[in-house]
Amino acid sequence: MAKRLFLEEEHKKLNPRFIEFSGWIMPLEYKGIIIEHLHVRQKAGIFDISHMGRIRIRGKNSSIFLQKLTSNDIQKLYKGKAQYSLILSPQGTILDDVILYMIDENDFLLVVNAGNREKILSWLHINLINNVEIEDQTESTVLIALQGPISESILNSIVKDNLSSLKYYHFLETEIFKEKVYISRTGYTGEDGFEIFISNKKAIELWNYLINKQDIIPCGLGARDTLRLEMGYPLYGNELDENTTPWEANLSWVVKLDKSSDFIGRNALIELKEKKKKYLIAFETLEGIPRKDFKIFHNNEEIGWVTSGTFSPSLKKGIGLCYLIKKDLDNLELEIRGKRVKIKVTDLPFIKNTSLRKGGK
């Protein structure tokens, strides 16, 4: 049975459209995807992303354990630092893309995709070593993302510590409404913003405070998807899956082959480095809107498929990501309902000059 958000009753008061996503009943849109999307780019929006899996990993061998289970280098983490990373199969393909937070030397929080939570929990248990404890904290806390250029000034009025010195991909333990929270400067929109881990007890108060703030609107999964796609951020199940290597997904920057110890998938990745079976490419359309699984042609030969596609609310045209089995980037065509239209290969991100980059934090 589908899981329910702790804040579902609060969402219902706002009358959103709901969809089922990765086994959760989630708000898709409140006032409309375009309004919500543009509001995040211009001001700020809040998202209930409590469906994301949150797994606490503690114990004196936890960093040895995580160094073996993830592709990025744990030694680059320090207290208060977050790290984007991958959990790989022994074959070097992607089991999940994750964010790892170092709370203390022997205390980590792993945020995994909702649809992979059970799979990753059992993978962690299969590979478990002594003196490591794993606790699934997903349903005892709420995770709220506040995203957009004015996020910092809004949060500063209710957070005990000042957030202006908190850098990108860093987090701190502080208080909101006298409740302990973790706030990280991370997000999935390309804008400056924060993700707030708060107890269920105080989550309703925080949610209602934020939605009643002028210049903030609640946003659903629809806008979350268009915002991430405008930045070219991959989504598990679309660009990433168990048939895809980090090399193919352009994620070599989170694979540290030379780190202090071996990790699951490393040997396979060394072997596969020069053997890409597909190339991840970004494109825009001149007419029509690309959708997942639409086919890509080059001189009438089918050479690829769309992994994510949408109408870009910022650019007002179709944008997408696709895998191509050959790196032929000229004269590509997309098949939309039997009709071929030209596409133009572009660089990522689709949207430049967002508040995230301007801030340089």
Add this chain to the structure above:
Amino acid sequence: MYPTDRRYSKDHEWAKMENKNAIIGITYYAQKELGDIVYIDLPQIGKEVKKGEVIAVVESVKSASDIYSPLSGKIIKINEVLKEKPELLNEDPYNNGWIAILEVLNPDEYNELLSSDEYRSLIGES
């Protein structure tokens, strides 16, 4: 929301007769369910369609949806303005957001469509 000068299909399209032709569009309910419409694939002028066949495809940010012809006939005019302003389908579904004009093949089909009251009861708004 559901003017009485036209009739409605169960698939949420409307048809309004003008002499022997019918203007075709989508209902207020349909546009609300679809969300922000950002693109429309219009049919070719001269195309013959049967009742219930796909006459157009509208796309919201999230997905594409088929629009079915409520009547059989030949398309004699399409609303070209929608190519540039698909949002008219949301803002003004009964007037400026019309989709196509059909030369109606079988006028009896029009009478088989739902009245405003019947349509409202179908969507639970009566």
